[in-house]
Amino acid sequence: MLSQDTPAPEVLSRRDEILATAADLFWANGYAGTTMSQLASSMNLRKASLYHHIDKKETLLYELSLDSLQRIEAAAEVALGGEAEPLEKLRLLIEAHVVTALSDRSKHATMLTEMRALTTEQREEILRRRDAYDSLVENTISDAQQSGGLRTDLSARLLRLALLNMLNWTIFWFRPDGSFSAEELARTFASLFIDGGSAANGAGRPGQST
Amino acid sequence: MLSQDTPAPEVLSRRDEILATAADLFWANGYAGTTMSQLASSMNLRKASLYHHIDKKETLLYELSLDSLQRIEAAAEVALGGEAEPLEKLRLLIEAHVVTALSDRSKHATMLTEMRALTTEQREEILRRRDAYDSLVENTISDAQQSGGLRTDLSARLLRLALLNMLNWTIFWFRPDGSFSAEELARTFASLFIDGGSAANGAGRPGQST
DNA sequence: GTCTATAAAGAGATAGAC
DNA sequence: GTCTATCTCTTTATAGAC
Numbered sequence: 001m002l003s004q005d006t007p008a009p010e011v012l013s014r015r016d017e018i019l020a021t022a023a024d025l026f027w028a029n030g031y032a033g034t035t036m037s038q039l040a041s042s043m044n045l046r047k048a049s050l051y052h053h054i055d056k057k058e059t060l061l062y063e064l065s066l067d068s069l070q071r072i073e074a075a076a077e078v079a080l081g082g083e084a085e086p087l088e089k090l091r092l093l094i095e096a097h098v099v100t101a102l103s104d105r106s107k108h109a110t111m112l113t114e115m116r117a118l119t120t121e122q123r124e125e126i127l128r129r130r131d132a133y134d135s136l137v138e139n140t141i142s143d144a145q146q147s148g149g150l151r152t153d154l155s156a157r158l159l160r161l162a163l164l165n166m167l168n169w170t171i172f173w174f175r176p177d178g179s180f181s182a183e184e185l186a187r188t189f190a191s192l193f194i195d196g197g198s199a200a201n202g203a204g205r206p207g208q209s210t
Numbered sequence: 211m212l213s214q215d216t217p218a219p220e221v222l223s224r225r226d227e228i229l230a231t232a233a234d235l236f237w238a239n240g241y242a243g244t245t246m247s248q249l250a251s252s253m254n255l256r257k258a259s260l261y262h263h264i265d266k267k268e269t270l271l272y273e274l275s276l277d278s279l280q281r282i283e284a285a286a287e288v289a290l291g292g293e294a295e296p297l298e299k300l301r302l303l304i305e306a307h308v309v310t311a312l313s314d315r316s317k318h319a320t321m322l323t324e325m326r327a328l329t330t331e332q333r334e335e336i337l338r339r340r341d342a343y344d345s346l347v348e349n350t351i352s353d354a355q356q357s358g359g360l361r362t363d364l365s366a367r368l369l370r371l372a373l374l375n376m377l378n379w380t381i382f383w384f385r386p387d388g389s390f391s392a393e394e395l396a397r398t399f400a401s402l403f404i405d406g407g408s409a410a411n412g413a414g415r416p417g418q419s420t
Numbered sequence: 421g422t423c424t425a426t427a428a429a430g431a432g433a434t435a436g437a438c
Numbered sequence: 439g440t441c442t443a444t445c446t447c448t449t450t451a452t453a454g455a456c
Contacts, residue, residue, distance in 0.1 A: 029242075029326060030242050030327070033240070033242035035449065035450085036450065046422070047451090048422080048424080048452080048453095049422045049423070051450095051451065051452075055451095056450085112382075113323065145409075149408070151407055151411075152409070154398060161383065164379070165380060165399075167375070168382075170375055172322075179367075189375075193402070196402065196406020197406070198359070198406070199358055199362070200411075201405070224439085245432085246432065256440070256442080257433090258434080258441070258442080267432070421456105422456085424453105424456100425455100426451105427452075428451090429451105433445085433446090435442105435443085438439105438441075
C-alpha cells in the first residue's frame with residue numbers, strides 16, 4: 001500500500017512526456033548543462049517543436065518541480081492519515097517519503113538540487129511548498145517526542161534535518177536495478193533513525209515486523 | 211584538535227584564489243551555469259586574464275575536486291591514526307568528516323555533485339579516490355561491527371551508505387552563521403547514527419562526554 | 421503539431437599589445 | 439600578469455511554411 005509507482009506511460013500527455021524526459025536530462029547533466037536540442041533529440045523532435053508545448057526552458061524546471069512536490073505531498077497525506085501511534089506514523093512517513101522520491105527520481109532530485117535555476121517567483125513558490133512539507137515531517141517528529149517515542153535532548157528541527165539528510169542523499173547513488181530496493185532502504189533508514197546503529201540497542205535485532 | 215580551518219587567506223596563490231572563487235560560483239550556480247566572465251568579474255579581472263593561470267574551465271573543476279578530496283583524506287588519516295576503540299574511531303571519523311567538509315564547503319559540495327561535468331579521465335581519477343575514501347569509512351564500520359559495537363543485521367556497506375547520506379546532505383542547508391556549528395552537527399550525527407533517535411535507548415541521554 | 425531557417429545573444433578560448 | 443579585440447561555436451527562442 002506504500003507503492004506509488006509512476007502512472008502508466010500510455011496515459012502521459014505530450015507535455016508530460018517532455019517534462020519526464022527533461023527531468024531525466026536535467027538530473028543527468030544539470031539544468032544549465034542540458035540544451036533544448038538535447039531534449040528535442042531525446043524525444044525525436046526538432047527543438048523548435050518543443051516551443052509548441054512550453055514557452056521557455058525555465059517552465060520545464062518549474063513544472064517538473066511542482067509535479068514532484070505534489071506527488072510527495074499526496075503520499076505523505078496518505079501515510080499520516082491513518083490511526084497509528086506517533087512513532088508508527090513517523091515510520092510510515094519515512095517509508096512513503098523514500099519510496100515516492102525514488103519512484104520519481106529524476107524529478108525529485110532535480111527539484112531538490114536545481115532550485116537555484118528558477119526565477120525568483122518560481123523559487124519562492126517551490127520553497128514555500130518545501131517548507132510546508134518540512135513542517136509536516138517536523139511536526140510528526142515533535143508528536144513522537146511528546147508521546148515519549150523519540151528522545152528530547154535534540155530539537156525536533158535538528159532531528160528533522162538529520163532524518164531528511166539520511167533520506168535525501170539516496171538520490172545520488174540509488175539504482176532501481178541495484179542491490180537494494182526502495183522498500184528495503186525505506187525500512188533500513190526508519191530502523192536506523194529510530195533505533196540507531198549500536199549493537200547495544202537490541203543485539204540480534206528481531207526487527208519491527210515489516 | 212578536530213578543527214581543520216581554511217589556511218590563512220594571505221597565503222593563497224593567485225591560482226588558489228581562482229579555484230576558491232570558482233568553487234563558490236560553481237556551488238551557487240552549478241558548473242555549467244557559471245561563466246568564465248562571471249568568474250573573472252568576481253576576481254576583478256577580464257576573462258582573458260584567467261587563461262594565464264589555467265588552460266580550460268574543466269581544469270578548475272578537476273583541481274578543486276582534488277583539493278577537497280586531499281583535505282578530507284588527510285583529516286580521516288589523522289582521525290583514524292590514534293589508539294582508540296573501533297566504535298570511538300568511528301565517532302572520530304564522523305566528526306572529522308563533517309567538520310572538514312563544512313569548513314571547505316563550496317569545494318566539497320562541488321566535488322560531490324558536479325562529477326558529471328568532468329572529462330572521462332578526470333572523472334575516473336576522482337571516482338577512484340572517492341571509492342578509496344568510502345572504503346576507509348566502510349572498514350571503520352566493519353571493525354566496529356566485529357568488535358561488537360555496531361549491529362550486524364545490516365551490512366557494513368548499507369551502514370556506510372546510510373551514514374554518508376546523513377553527513378553529506380548537510381552541505382545543502384548548512385550556514386556558518388546559522389543555528390548549528392559544524393562541531394555541534396558532527397556530534398549530533400555521531401550520536402544519532404550510533405544511538406538512534408528512540409527515547410528508549412537512554413531516556414534522559416547523559417551523552418558520551420563530548 | 422512538426423518542420424526549416426534564422427535571428428540575437430552569449431559562451432569558451434586565443435592573439436598579441438602593454 | 440592583465441589588458442583589448444576578436445574568432446568560432448552554441449545557445450535560447452521566434453517566424454512562418456506545411
